[in-house]
Amino acid sequence: NGQDAVPYSWPWQISLQYERDGTFRHTCGGTLIAPDWVMTAAHCISSTLTYEVVLGEYDMSSAEGPEQRIPVAADDIFVHPKWSSFCVACGNDIALLKLRRNAVLNDYVQTGQLPPAGTVLPNGYPCYLSGWGRLSTGGPLPDKLQDALMPVVDHEQCTQPDWWGSLAIRTTMICAGGAEQAGCNGDSGGPLNCQAEDGHWEVHGIASFVSALGCDTPKKPTVFTRVSAFEDWITIANNS
Structure with a gap:
């Protein structure tokens, strides 16, 4: 979406x-x-x-x-x-x-440029997921590349018990997006693109998983592998 x-x-x-x-x-x-x-x-x-x-x-x-x-x-x-x-x-x-x-x-x-090793983005940092993933849970695959603004949800927020919780989310992951915009089937592996302060773009995440309840489940943001940890x-x- x-x-x-x-x-x-x-x-x-x-x-x-x-x-x-x-x-x-x-x-x-x-x-x-x-x-x-x-x-x-x-x-x-x-x-x-x-x-x-x-x-x-x-x-x-x-x-x-x-x-x-x-x-x-x-x-x-x-x-x-x-x-x-x-x-x-x-x-x-x-x-x-x-x-x-x-x-x-x-x-x-x-x-694509990778961020400096160890970089962790703050809560709300604006990033974009790009991909040809489904437009909604169970929905059609688009022909044209899509992108969506997906602000970072920081580790403290994402590991709250009513969000993903601490068992699902490691410090080597990034949560981003929310109920309005989410990754979906087919986006996997794709980049979470974030603009650095000097204007160049960096790939901070690799789309990893979404909730089994659906791609746009509230309090279940899309989870990415944090590139700067690897x-x-x-x-x-x-x-x-």
Whole structure:
């Protein structure tokens, strides 16, 4: 429940697609963090599927020209070693994909900047989630990239018993949004984009999970992996 993004305004946003019946289908979002590296959520990855990354995408229903489709080899998918699909609330929902070839950077395709390690944004800080996720719980998938203003809900607030509570939320996560705007199926893995004081954009979060009660449940903001908590691992994986 966002709005159509301004075309190509989030040039680091990628579509992670998997092959089925000879065609590739959108499953998750992600962020281009280097010309040959994409960051997404670990829960987006299945070891049995074949993936490719689509960059420079805006309207999924038409070939607009700037799209770059780059395959990902199975050996080049690095899921965080402490990730467990049986415990999403345990955190570590992050994966890196090395692209078969470098992306061509241009007006439509850029790398996203990561925040300084350890950065924690204050309550109410305005960020934007971008993605091709469902427009509402059980609703249709949009063709055009959406974005939604999602203010940060700080750790103290998000861990209140009537919110997510302290069992579900770790300090390595960010809560953002609320009942009015939320991530939904298909947004997973995508970036939480926050503007730094000097005007440049940083990717602070990776969309991880929403409430099983629905995408826009009150007091259950969208939960993101906090990128600034994993920069050491990102660096190690990039160099491996």
